[in-house]
Amino acid sequence: MSGAAQLVFDRVTKRYAGRDTAALLDLSLEIPAGTFCVLVGPSGGGKTTALKLVNRLLPFDEGDISIDGRSITQLPVVELRRGIGYVIQQVGLFPHMTVGENVETVPKLLGWDRARRRARTAELLELVGLEQEDAKRYPAQLSGGQRQRVGLARALAADPPLLLMDEPFGALDPITRHRLQLELRRLHHEVAKTVIFVTHDIDEAILMGDRIAILREGGVLAQYDTPDAILAHPADDFVERFIGEDRALRRLALRRLDEVPLDPAPPATDSLLRVSTRNTARNAVSLMLEAGADRVLVVDDGGRVLGILTLARTEELLEQ
Amino acid sequence: MTAAGPGPVIPNFGQGSACVTGNHFFCWGWVRQHWGDTLEPHLVQHVELTVIAVAIGFAIAFALALVSHRLRVLDQPIAITAGLIYTIPSVVAFEILIAYFGLSNTTVVIPLVGYSLVILYPNIVSGLRSAPPEVLEAARGMGLEPRQMLWRVEVPLALPSIIGGLRIAVVSTVAIATVASLVGDRGLGYPIFYALQLPTPFKTEIYSAGVLVVGLALGFDLVLVAARRILVRWAQ
Numbered sequence: 001m002s003g004a005a006q007l008v009f010d011r012v013t014k015r016y017a018g019r020d021t022a023a024l025l026d027l028s029l030e031i032p033a034g035t036f037c038v039l040v041g042p043s044g045g046g047k048t049t050a051l052k053l054v055n056r057l058l059p060f061d062e063g064d065i066s067i068d069g070r071s072i073t074q075l076p077v078v079e080l081r082r083g084i085g086y087v088i089q090q091v092g093l094f095p096h097m098t099v100g101e102n103v104e105t106v107p108k109l110l111g112w113d114r115a116r117r118r119a120r121t122a123e124l125l126e127l128v129g130l131e132q133e134d135a136k137r138y139p140a141q142l143s144g145g146q147r148q149r150v151g152l153a154r155a156l157a158a159d160p161p162l163l164l165m166d167e168p169f170g171a172l173d174p175i176t177r178h179r180l181q182l183e184l185r186r187l188h189h190e191v192a193k194t195v196i197f198v199t200h201d202i203d204e205a206i207l208m209g210d211r212i213a214i215l216r217e218g219g220v221l222a223q224y225d226t227p228d229a230i231l232a233h234p235a236d237d238f239v240e241r242f243i244g245e246d247r248a249l250r251r252l253a254l255r256r257l258d259e260v261p262l263d264p265a266p267p268a269t270d271s272l273l274r275v276s277t278r279n280t281a282r283n284a285v286s287l288m289l290e291a292g293a294d295r296v297l298v299v300d301d302g303g304r305v306l307g308i309l310t311l312a313r314t315e316e317l318l319e320q
Numbered sequence: 321m322t323a324a325g326p327g328p329v330i331p332n333f334g335q336g337s338a339c340v341t342g343n344h345f346f347c348w349g350w351v352r353q354h355w356g357d358t359l360e361p362h363l364v365q366h367v368e369l370t371v372i373a374v375a376i377g378f379a380i381a382f383a384l385a386l387v388s389h390r391l392r393v394l395d396q397p398i399a400i401t402a403g404l405i406y407t408i409p410s411v412v413a414f415e416i417l418i419a420y421f422g423l424s425n426t427t428v429v430i431p432l433v434g435y436s437l438v439i440l441y442p443n444i445v446s447g448l449r450s451a452p453p454e455v456l457e458a459a460r461g462m463g464l465e466p467r468q469m470l471w472r473v474e475v476p477l478a479l480p481s482i483i484g485g486l487r488i489a490v491v492s493t494v495a496i497a498t499v500a501s502l503v504g505d506r507g508l509g510y511p512i513f514y515a516l517q518l519p520t521p522f523k524t525e526i527y528s529a530g531v532l533v534v535g536l537a538l539g540f541d542l543v544l545v546a547a548r549r550i551l552v553r554w555a556q
Contacts, residue, residue, distance in 0.1 A: 081463030092458025
C-alpha cells in the first residue's frame, strides 16, 4: 500500500436509532486521490459520522462508500482499517507502550519484521518532527503537541493511501495548533496521501483544505468546492453565514504574494513598505491599511524587488 | 479445635532453659532450637497454601472477569455470589468441607480460594474497564481484532489494578491461612494455636510464629510491588 486513494461517497445515508433526523443524508462526495479534503460544519452536521463510516467504526444505512472504486463493505473490516490511517482529537495513544511501540502497531499487525519496523519508525519520527530518542519515551512523558505528532506517525506507519483525521488539533493550544497545521500541510505535499480532515473551524478548513465540504445540520452537504471558490461564491445563505462576513479577507489570505500578479516597481522604492513573498495578499492589505498606503513593495527572501501590489489589484483578485 | 495434639507442656520445650521454663517474653534460644522442626516446616506450608490458593483464585477470577467483560449482565450476579462466599466464616467452611475432603489440603484451599475471589474479581473487572475510550477507539480504528484489543491493550492497562488486587488478596490469604491450622497440622497457625491451648500459653512460640505470619505477608507484598515496578513502567 502506498500512494493515494480515491474516496467516493455515493448517496450515503446514516441514521442513529431513536432519532428522527438523519445524521448524514444522501451524501455524495467524490474525493480525488491525493486531495486534502476538509469536512467542516456546525455540530450535528454529521462530519465525524461521515469519517467513521469510512473505516466502518459505524455502519451506514443506504448508499455506498468506495475506495479506489471498491466498496468498503467488500473487505474484511480489520483489513480495511489497517489500510486507513486514523487520527482522533484525544489521540488515543496506548499509555503502556513507548512511542516506538505505538508507531509500530499497524506494521506489527501486518507482520513486518523487526528491522523493517524500526527503520520505518525512525523515518516517521523524523517526518513528524520528533527526536529519535523519543521512541523510548511513554506517552505520559510527552506534551499534547508531541502526542499528536506520535498519533500522526502511528497513523502513517503502514503507509496507508488514505488518512482520516477527526479534529486532530482541536485540543491543542493555538500556537501549537497553528504549527502543526502548517507542518501537516507540508507533510501532505511530501507524502501525497488522500486526507479527510474533520473540523468545526472554518479558518482551519480554509488553511488546510484543497477542497472543503461544508455540511449543515441534518447531515446535508451544503457546498463542496475549493476554499477560494466557496469564499467567492457561497452556495447559499447558510454557507455565507458559516464562512463569515470577512470572506473577502479570507480569500486574500489564500493568495501568497509569489502567486499574485504584481505591477512593475517604480525606479524609486525607498519610501515604499517592503513585504516578503512569503506573506499573503491579506497581510499586504493589512499593512497598507495600517500605514495609510495604497501599495506595497514585494520582495523575495533575498531582498530582491519583484514588483508592487496595489489595493486596486487586490480588488481585481477578489473579482476573479 | 483439632489443633490440640497430645503435646508436651511448657517445661518440656527445648532444653528447658530458664527463659523457657519461666515463659519469658521471648526466648531466642527456643527459636534457634526449634526453627528446623517447628517454625520452618510450618512457614513452608503457609507459603504453599497461600500461593496455591491465590493462584487458583486468580485463575478463576480472571476467567470470570473475562466473561463478564464481554457479557456485562453477568457482572452483578458474579460479584454478588463472590460477596456471599466471603460472608461464610472460615471455620464454618472448614467444618463443612471436612465432611467431603477430610483433613486435606483441599479442605483448606477451597475457602481460601473463595475469599481471594471476592478481592480479585472486582479488581480485574475494573482494571479491564479502565482503558480510556479514545484508546479503544484508536485501537479499533487501526484494525485490532477484539482478541488483540484484549491482550495487547485492555489486559496490560488492567495490570496496575490487577496487581493492586493481588496485594490485598495475598495479605488477606496469609492471614486467613493461619486459621487453616484448625484443619490438621498446617501453616503457621498450628504452632500458635498449639502454644495457646497449653495450660500456660507459651509466649515465645506464639510471638515467633506471629512474626513470621506478618513477615510472610510483607514479603509477598514486596514481591508484588517489585512486579509492578517491572510490569508497569509506563505509569511511573
